[in-house]
Amino acid sequence: MVAPLIELHYLPAVSYFSLLNKAEEIWVERFEHFEKQTFRNRCNILTTQGVASLSIPLTGRHGKVVITDVKIDYGQKWLNNHWRTIRSAYSNAPFYEHYADDLESVLFKKHRYLYDLNWQILSMCLRWLHWNMPIRETTVYEKSPHNNVFDCRSALSAKKPLFLNRIFQPVPYTQVFGSTFAENLSIIDLIFCEGPGASKIVQASSIQK
Numbered sequence: 001m002v003a004p005l006i007e008l009h010y011l012p013a014v015s016y017f018s019l020l021n022k023a024e025e026i027w028v029e030r031f032e033h034f035e036k037q038t039f040r041n042r043c044n045i046l047t048t049q050g051v052a053s054l055s056i057p058l059t060g061r062h063g064k065v066v067i068t069d070v071k072i073d074y075g076q077k078w079l080n081n082h083w084r085t086i087r088s089a090y091s092n093a094p095f096y097e098h099y100a101d102d103l104e105s106v107l108f109k110k111h112r113y114l115y116d117l118n119w120q121i122l123s124m125c126l127r128w129l130h131w132n133m134p135i136r137e138t139t140v141y142e143k144s145p146h147n148n149v150f151d152c153r154s155a156l157s158a159k160k161p162l163f164l165n166r167i168f169q170p171v172p173y174t175q176v177f178g179s180t181f182a183e184n185l186s187i188i189d190l191i192f193c194e195g196p197g198a199s200k201i202v203q204a205s206s207i208q209k
Helices: 014-020 080-092 098-105 116-127 163-167 187-205
Strands: 003-006 025-028 042-045 050-055 135-136 149-151
Touching: 003 014, 003 080, 014 098, 014 163, 025 042, 025 163, 042 080, 042 135, 050 080, 050 187, 080 098, 080 187, 116 135
Parallel strands: 003 025, 003 149, 025 135
Antiparallel strands: 042 050
């Protein structure tokens, strides 16, 4: 794979980076319409109560709005709640203190638009993994991208397990809670638990040819 084309996610799952790990460059879809009930504005982490979903509330209706125009609703107290939940879940993780300040800084910039927040999160995560591939944005929406682009838009979802099974094989690692491994959580679960070793685990989880 040379260049995957994908949408931005909020604190993306390990499989998201498994898909990107062989990329020479990453293309981000800038002109899609927002899709509800996807990972564009939510993620899964592991807490004392098990897997928990964190969701960013959005303002107004976004059914036919271009993703770059989707605004985050700070009238709701989601930001403090997300950070409190993350800190409670991972403060005892081996590498939490090494990465927490970066994450807190990005979240509390209070980006107005979901797209901008997710762009900064992706850039931060690539830096954590020490991956240097450039991120590029589409300049127009194309239903069928050109030949050197692998179209992955809206492919990573619970509704499309066959695609996920083709590109991702979970590699267990030691998590903070529980005796049963919870697979394919947000990349922050892996980063906080494995630190510099996270990149090798992501690469090992990729079964792309």
